[in-house]
Amino acid sequence: MNDSLTLVVGNKNYSSWSMRPWVLLRGRGIPFQERVLKFESQDWRDHIARLSPSGLVPVLWEGEPGKGFATWDTLAIAERLHELFPDRGIWPADPRLRAQARSAAAEMHSGFRALRGAMPMNIRSSHPGKGMNPDVAKDIARISALWTAATLPFLFGDFCAANAFYAPVATRFATYDVTLKGSARDYQGALLDSSGVKAWSADALKETEFYGEDEPYASAPG
Numbered sequence: 001m002n003d004s005l006t007l008v009v010g011n012k013n014y015s016s017w018s019m020r021p022w023v024l025l026r027g028r029g030i031p032f033q034e035r036v037l038k039f040e041s042q043d044w045r046d047h048i049a050r051l052s053p054s055g056l057v058p059v060l061w062e063g064e065p066g067k068g069f070a071t072w073d074t075l076a077i078a079e080r081l082h083e084l085f086p087d088r089g090i091w092p093a094d095p096r097l098r099a100q101a102r103s104a105a106a107e108m109h110s111g112f113r114a115l116r117g118a119m120p121m122n123i124r125s126s127h128p129g130k131g132m133n134p135d136v137a138k139d140i141a142r143i144s145a146l147w148t149a150a151t152l153p154f155l156f157g158d159f160c161a162a163n164a165f166y167a168p169v170a171t172r173f174a175t176y177d178v179t180l181k182g183s184a185r186d187y188q189g190a191l192l193d194s195s196g197v198k199a200w201s202a203d204a205l206k207e208t209e210f211y212g213e214d215e216p217y218a219s220a221p222g
């Protein structure tokens, strides 16, 4: 691995997809630079086409952003990191645990649409009780079962990519005051307390931009 890594991310308060590879890189101690592109900003309009083949964030660049080698979409980024750093525990070493961890990450990537729609990530805000409906409750029950069955302290033992995929969910449960029980609750606490999640959240708390698309329960500040 000769080329330095740069991760292009969106607003830390809102961009749950950006958060995943960022906390994974931090959690596994892999050095990288970040390039924040704030949604709806002039910076975004000026640079998104050059920095993201899909027009979305996150994107992982090897070498110079916009010129080097790009991997986009969170699952592909996790797999690319696994190939670049096979000994860094991106996925568990045990093949069956690895298959389970990949299943859990893929389930997050393609599913839980009710929860993602009704409870958008919003780290700095508190909206207790908002967004709950029967479909969201079903998503929460499934996530709770998955978290309860996991090997603690983290899903599948160590802080592998599956944990990074659920990190934004742990913050959502805090924002919308979703209370879990037993080991699912302990796991949520461990996730929120992990070094990468704490560092990302600290940056998110400093952001002031209001992005209406992810704010169904608040009005834009006057």
Ligand SMILES: N[C@@H](CCC(=O)N[C@@H](CS)C(=O)NCC(=O)O)C(=O)O
Pocket (backbone or CB within 6 Å): 010, 014, 015, 016, 017, 018, 055, 056, 057, 058, 072, 073, 074, 075, 109
């Ligand atoms: N499936 C993609 C989802 C990426 C995505 O939807 N990113 C959002 C931010 S969280 C985005 O770039 N939104 C900007 C837009 O839609 O213009 C992934 O896993 O990376």
